[in-house]
Amino acid sequence: xxxxxxxxxxxxxxxxxxxxxxxxxxxxxxxxxxxxxxxxxxxxxxxxxxxxxxxxxxxxxxxxxxxxxxxxxxxxxxxxxxxxxxxxxxxxxxxxxxxxxxxxxxxxxxxxxxxxxxxxxxxxxxxxxxxxxxxxxx
Numbered sequence: 001x002x003x004x005x006x007x008x009x010x011x012x013x014x015x016x017x018x019x020x021x022x023x024x025x026x027x028x029x030x031x032x033x034x035x036x037x038x039x040x041x042x043x044x045x046x047x048x049x050x051x052x053x054x055x056x057x058x059x060x061x062x063x064x065x066x067x068x069x070x071x072x073x074x075x076x077x078x079x080x081x082x083x084x085x086x087x088x089x090x091x092x093x094x095x096x097x098x099x100x101x102x103x104x105x106x107x108x109x110x111x112x113x114x115x116x117x118x119x120x121x122x123x124x125x126x127x128x129x130x131x132x133x134x135x136x137x138x
Contacts, residue, residue, distance in 0.1 A: 001134070001135045002132055002133070002134050002135075003132065003133045003134075003135065004130070004131075004132060005037065005123075005131045005132060005133045006129065006130045006131050008040075011037060011040065011041060011044060011131075011133070012044045012048070014133060015041055015044040015045040015047075015048050016044075016048045018045065019045055019048045019049050022049075022071060022101050023101070024071065024072070024098060024099050024100065024101065025098040025099070025100075025101075025118075026101045026102070026118045026119065027096070027102050027104065027114070027115050027116070027117050027118050027119075028101070028102065028103045028104065028117060028118065028119045028120070028121065029104055029107040029117040029119075029120040029121070030042070030103055030104060030105045030107075030121050030123070031107065031108075031120060031121070031122045031123065032122060032123030032124060032125075033123075033125065035125075036123035036124065036125055036131070037123045037131060037133075038105045038121075038123055039057045039077075039105070041121065041123070041133075042055065042075050042103055043055040045073075045103075046066055046073060049068055049071065049073070050068070050069075051066055051068055051073075053066075055075075057077060058075050058076060058077040058105075059077045059079060059080065060080070062076060062077065062078070062080070062081070062090060063075060063076040063077070063090065063095070065100075071100075071101055072099060072100045072101070073100070073101050073102075073103065074095055074100045074101070074102045074103070075103045075105075076095075076102060076103065076104045076105065077104075077105040077106060078104060078105065078106040078107065078109035078110050078114075079105065079106045079109065081106075081109040081110065084109065084110050084111055084112050084113040084114075085113065087110055087113045087114065088113070092113065092114070096114070096115055104117075117136075118137070119135070119136065119137050120134075120135075120136040121133055121134070121135055121136075122134035122135075122136070
């Protein structure tokens with residue numbers, strides 16, 4: 001499914017409907033170039049799940065955890081990972097224990113260590129003014 005997310009309100013609307021489909025154990029890959037909208041999507045998603053705090057990029061911390069009333073969300077950014085084996089230092093057994101929803105930016109950096117995606121969101125800049133989101137539910 002391809003969704004036009006050129007306008008921020010389109011991405012917000014999608015994130016609201018997507019939030020309603022989330023279940024513990026979901027692993028969601030967020031793919032796309034730098035600046036394509038992966039972190040912005042996560043911010044909107046958490047806002048739509050009624051998280052009231054600041055949602056920051058996990059680029060330097062590798063992951064951020066958000067404990068909500070009904071879901072625990074973990075947002076990972078593997079951009080700085082040099083070797084997938086480095087993830088074993090992050091207590092990934094607890095991250096992927098089936099109790100969390102895990103959103104992963106740059107999932108290809110964790111190949112062989114992180115589980116397969118239950119859903120993949122591809123963020124694409126189609127030209128200077130347009131953006132698309134490609135939803136793949138595997």
